[in-house]
Amino acid sequence: MAASDSPAKLAIDTIRTLSMDAVQAANSGHPGTPMALAPVMYRIWDHFLQHHPADPDFPNRDRFVLSVGHASMLLYSTLHLTGYDLSLDDIKSFRQLHSPCAGHPEFGECPGVETTTGPLGQGCGNTVGMAIAQKHLAARYNRPGHDVVTWRTIALCGDGDLMEGVTSEAASLAGHLGLDNLVWVYDDNSITIEGSTDLAFGENVQGRFEAYGWQVLNVADANDLDALDEALESAEAVMGAPVLIIVKSHIGYGAPNKQDTSDAHGAPLGVEEIAAAKKFYGWDPDKTFYVPTEVKDSMTNRAMARGKELVMEWEGKMQAYRTAHPELAAEFEAFLAGDLPEGWDSELPTFAADAKGMAGRGAFGQALNASAGKVPWLMGGSADLASSNKTNIKGEKSFLKGQYDGRNMHFGVREHAMGSIANGMALAGLRAYTGTFFVFSDYMRPAHRLSGLMELPVIYVYTHDSIGVGEDGPTHQPIEHLPSLRAIPNLDVIRPGDANEVVEAWRCALEVDDHPVALLLSRQAHPTLDRDVYGASAGLQHGAYVLADNAEGEPDVILIGSGSELGCVVEAYERLDKEGVKVRAVSMPCWEIFERQDAAYREGVLPPKVRARVAIEAASPFGWERYVGLDGCVIGREGFGASAPGAVLFEHFKINADAVVEAAHELLAD
Numbered sequence: 125m126a127a128s129d130s131p132a133k134l135a136i137d138t139i140r141t142l143s144m145d146a147v148q149a150a151n152s153g154h155p156g157t158p159m160a161l162a163p164v165m166y167r168i169w170d171h172f173l174q175h176h177p178a179d180p181d182f183p184n185r186d187r188f189v190l191s192v193g194h195a196s197m198l199l200y201s202t203l204h205l206t207g208y209d210l211s212l213d214d215i216k217s218f219r220q221l222h223s224p225c226a227g228h229p230e231f232g233e234c235p236g237v238e239t240t241t242g243p244l245g246q247g248c249g250n251t252v253g254m255a256i257a258q259k260h261l262a263a264r265y266n267r268p269g270h271d272v273v274t275w276r277t278i279a280l281c282g283d284g285d286l287m288e289g290v291t292s293e294a295a296s297l298a299g300h301l302g303l304d305n306l307v308w309v310y311d312d313n314s315i316t317i318e319g320s321t322d323l324a325f326g327e328n329v330q331g332r333f334e335a336y337g338w339q340v341l342n343v344a345d346a347n348d349l350d351a352l353d354e355a356l357e358s359a360e361a362v363m364g365a366p367v368l369i370i371v372k373s374h375i376g377y378g379a380p381n382k383q384d385t386s387d388a389h390g391a392p393l394g395v396e397e398i399a400a401a402k403k404f405y406g407w408d409p410d411k412t413f414y415v416p417t418e419v420k421d422s423m424t425n426r427a428m429a430r431g432k433e434l435v436m437e438w439e440g441k442m443q444a445y446r447t448a449h450p451e452l453a454a455e456f457e458a459f460l461a462g463d464l465p466e467g468w469d470s471e472l473p474t475f476a477a478d479a480k481g482m483a484g485r486g487a488f489g490q491a492l493n494a495s496a497g498k499v500p501w502l503m504g505g506s507a508d509l510a511s512s513n514k515t516n517i518k519g520e521k522s523f524l525k526g527q528y529d530g531r532n533m534h535f536g537v538r539e540h541a542m543g544s545i546a547n548g549m550a551l552a553g554l555r556a557y558t559g560t561f562f563v564f565s566d567y568m569r570p571a572h573r574l575s576g577l578m579e580l581p582v583i584y585v586y587t588h589d590s591i592g593v594g595e596d597g598p599t600h601q602p603i604e605h606l607p608s609l610r611a612i613p614n615l616d617v618i619r620p621g622d623a624n625e626v627v628e629a630w631r632c633a634l635e636v637d638d639h640p641v642a643l644l645l646s647r648q649a650h651p652t653l654d655r656d657v658y659g660a661s662a663g664l665q666h667g668a669y670v671l672a673d674n675a676e677g678e679p680d681v682i683l684i685g686s687g688s689e690l691g692c693v694v695e696a697y698e699r700l701d702k703e704g705v706k707v708r709a710v711s712m713p714c715w716e717i718f719e720r721q722d723a724a725y726r727e728g729v730l731p732p733k734v735r736a737r738v739a740i741e742a743a744s745p746f747g748w749e750r751y752v753g754l755d756g757c758v759i760g761r762e763g764f765g766a767s768a769p770g771a772v773l774f775e776h777f778k779i780n781a782d783a784v785v786e787a788a789h790e791l792l793a794d
Contacts (some may be wrong), residue, residue, distance in 0.1 A: 132349060134160045135170070137405040138205065140378070143197035146218040146225070148392045153194040153219060153227065156388030157195035159401070160346055160373035161280065161311055165202050167352045168278060168309075170423060172360075176431025177207035177424070180235040183460055184272070184438045187238045187254050187552070190278040191247025192311065193228040194390065198280075200225045203236040205415070210234060216413055229549070231578045239551055240578050243570055245288030248308065249541050251279045252294040253548020253556070255306040255366070256523065256533075260503060260554070263529035265456045270445045272438070272456065276360075278307045283321050286310065286329060290570070293541030298366045299337030300536075302525040307359045311346075313375040319386050330370060339365045346373035364525075367711035378404040420569045421589070425694065441654035459553060460503045460636065468498040469631055475623040477654035484645030484687070485587040487623035489514030491630040496531070502784040504557030504583070505533030505548065507542050511532045512647075513559035513587045539564050543571025543584070555634065561593075562586035562602040562644055564611060575640040576614035583633045584642040584690070590621065590742035591777065592648040592688055597767030606743035609642055610715055618714040619644040619741075621690025623652045624661035625713055632665055632717070633735040648770045650688040658694065659711070667718025668710055668729050672697055675706035681736040681788045684710045684751060689740045689779065698736075705792070712739075712751070742779050755794075757787040 143158035158165075169175075174186040182296040190199045197218065204210045210224060217223035226236040228242030238254075241247035254277045263274040285291050295359050298306055310329065330340045339362045341355045352371070359367040376388025393401065399409035408414070448452040458465060471494045475487065496517040503523070506515045510532070521530035535542040535558070542558050551555035556567075565572070565586055575582045586768040591601045609617045618641060626645065633641040653671070655661060656772045663669025671694065674680060681700070685693035690711055697709040710729055712718065718726065730737075730751060737756035739748045745760035752758055761777055775782055 131418070131422065133417060134416060135205065136166045137407060138415055138419045138778075139165060139198065139201040140401060142201040142204070142215060142413065142415065144393060144398050146197050146200070146215050148395065148398060149216060150219040151392055153197060154390050155197070156315075156375035156382075156394055157311065158198035158201065159377045159379065159388070160375050161195065161198055162312055163347050163349060164280070164309060164352060164371060164487065165198050167349060167356065167680070170426060171353070172356050173278070174275065174434055175427070176435050177236070177427050178431060179435055180208065182431070182435055182438075184275050184434075186275050187251070187277040189241065189247045189251050189254075191241055191244070191251070191279045191285050193241030193282040196225070196227065196229050199229055199237070203234070205420055205423045206427040208236045210236070212413060212415065221563065239548070240574055243574070244284040245290040246544050246570060246574055247279060248285050248291045249294040249544025250279050250548035250551060251306060251308070252298045252303065252541070253545035253550075253704050254552045256301070256500045256545065257305040257549045257552030257554050259303060259528040260309070260523060261552075263453060264500070267445075267449055267452070270441065270448055272441055272445050273575045274316065276305045276307070278309065280309050280311065282311045283313070283316060283325060287325055290540040290544055293538035294545060295333065295336050295338065297536060297538060297541060297545070297750075299333070300525070301523075302337070302364045304363050304364045307369065308366070309369045309371055311373050312370050313618050314375045315375045315384065315386055315389060317386055317389055325524050327438055333368045333606065335743075337365055339367045341367060341369045343371040346371050347383065348629060349352040353750040380404065383471075402454055402582070403565045429649055439645035451664045455500060462553065465498055466558070468495055468634070471495070471498070472627050472631065474627070475652045478528055478652040479652040479768050481649045482623050483647055484589070484620060484623075484626050485512070485514045485647060486628060487626035488585065488643065488645050489629045493518050495634065498697040499555060499639070501553065502555045502557070503531045503533065504546065504559070505535060506559035507535045507539045507564070507755050508537045509560055510534075512561070513585055515557070515559035515585060540570070542634065543568035543575075546580070546582045547571055547575050547580055550575070553579075555581065555583070557583035557585055559585040561588040561600060561607055563588070563600050565602070565605050565642075569608075572609065572612050572615055572640065572642070575761060576612050579614060579638045581636050581638065583638065586642060586644065587645045588647040589687060590646065591648055591761065591765040591773045591779070592742065592770040594648070594770035594773065595767055596726075596730060597687055598764040600634055601652035601765035602743065603761055603764055604744045604746075606644070606741070607746040610747060614639040616641045616714055617644065618642065618664070618696060618717075619687040620664065620713050621685065621687055621711050622650060622661070624655060625664050625711070628661045628664040629713065644687065646688045648688065651691045651694070653690075653694065663711065663716070664713050666713040666721050666725060667716065670729055671709040671711050673708040674701050674710065678734055680706040680734070681710040681711060681738065681792055682708045682730060682734050683784055683788065684737065684739040685715050686741050688713070689742055692740050692779070692784055695781035696788065697786050699781070705788070736788070738784055738787045738791065740779065740784055742774070755791070757791060759783045
């Protein structure tokens with residue numbers, strides 16, 4: 125760093141010392157990376173990033189993602205200095221209850237945080253989704269002389285990110301798609317928590333990314349501002365490929381006893397070491413949380429002035445765009461508002477009663493295509509299973525390099541990255557959906573959890589939802605996956621029981637705007653119920669509803685089912701009805717929606733006094749005790765499946781109407 129660049133050095137050292145002090149005050153955190161990467165952060169935010177602190181959600185802002193989320197103080201310090209609504213008191217409360225400065229950056233809790241990061245690799249995957257969204261929106265809405273979508277995405281990532289498999293998957297797809305609006309800055313400090321990266325990570329990172337189709341640039345010293353400028357400027361000029369900038373840094377830079385050691389990674393430096401580091405920076409060791417007035421004023425003023433100009437320029441472009449392309453502009457502004465277009469569901473199908481019925485995935489494909497034309501920003505695809513998942517939008521092109529207006533995504537066999545990328549697409553405003561076999565939801569669990577945490581309306585489409593998969597055998601037959609997904613907060617898990625419930629499930633999923641939804645769909649056909657006889661499928665919107673009840677008062681036994689086993693419930697109901705049993709049949713496709721109903725509704729569907737209850741579901745019975753009670757019976761599958769035709773397996777494992785009737789008789793006999 126040049127001695128003449130003293131204002132920059134003062135700003136950089138302010139980021140470093142704020143980070144050290146906040147971690148020390150919290151008595152937990154990660155000081156080493158903020159100390160190392162403060163020059164990189166300063167240069168990105170003060171010189172290159174297009175943003176406006178007074179309008180953190182400005183639509184055409186660049187997206188910055190701190191994938192190394194443990195280095196959160198690096199971001200919080202920079203946001204404070206550049207004028208975001210983040211006070212010094214907020215920083216002093218780092219990692220404390222109700223502080224916007226959480227241990228890892230949390231979307232929606234702190235202005236300027238674009239996504240929740242911390243689980244390494246997820247932020248990298250999110251940035252690929254953001255870059256895909258920008259490419260698609262630009263292709264759809266920009267017109268010659270009217271570029272209203274021009275933002276870029278940049279991330280900071282580290283050795284841990286690059287070790288994670290999700291990052292490899294995401295980087296591979298980004299390179300294949302030629303996402304030249306994406307830059308990752310890789311902090312190559314050669315240190316992990318356990319020690320040197322040589323313990324477990326010795327690959328040629330540059331060679332790997334070049335093989336992925338990325339352009340790779342190098343900066344030999346994170347403190348060399350001129351070299352950083354040159355690399356960032358070069359990255360902006362690259363066409364046809366994403367860019368990885370490898371920056372060599374010293375973790376814990378300036379700490380005389382802990383620099384370049386794992387001790388600087390994940391724990392406070394200690395008062396004495398901090399004092400020594402501050403002396404190295406030329407800082408008063410007795411001052412804590414010290415922000416020189418000239419640093420705060422200059423960085424905030426520059427960011428505010430540039431941001432104001434950026435917003436005014438874009439608003440001027442939008443006004444000209446409205447005049448030149450009024451219909452397109454209206455659609456674009458509806459997208460920005462995040463509202464579903466009026467009448468989006470007007471062509472959703474209704475299916476007639478049919479004993480043979482259809483597979484859940486088939487009904488989904490029809491519902492998707494009946495609505496996709498009315499929701500232009502609906503975009504998604506499958507992990508190489510589109511023909512099985514029925515996730516293709518007919519009449520739309522594939523999203524490919526040089527064909528970014530396509531709406532059909534091809535994620536390849538990359539389930540983990542697919543979930544993370546979909547989160548990034550949703551963060552950029554698209555209504556993103558994914559598709560794969562339900563058994564592979566395990567590969568996507570981190571993305572499920574983060575979409576629930578961030579309250580993102582991603583739609584996860586899972587087909588082949590049970591032992592009904594059949595001949596592919598137990599490796600492909602989900603058992604424990606259903607209760608596993610139900611355990612994730614803020615995720616609605618919907619398992620519709622016939623074709624019309626599938627349509628209602630799709631309606632519910634698209635109308636949600638504050639949490640993700642998983643749709644679990646069958647491979648095999650199951651009956652389409654006669655809705656003149658059984659309850660209207662719109663009851664799905666309440667999570668559970670009464671299909672049929674032959675009792676004038678309360679029934680003696682309640683039968684509950686979801687998914688393809690709903691047909692077993694109906695058959696058992698009809699048999700018990702002929703026997704003169706007072707019986708109620710209940711469809712329960714979504715526990716989470718049902719739990720959001722008021723007590724009166726829930727008790728109306730499942731009267732507390734009725735103790736004889738039978739539930740049937742081709743999955744682990746774990747969790748059903750909350751609805752059947754200790755006196756009830758759950759028909760499910762405790763062990764794995766087997767390789768045989770699906771119909772044979774249902775009979776073999778006694779997941780059928782016979783088992784429901786038998787269980788009802790036993791409960792009534794007690």
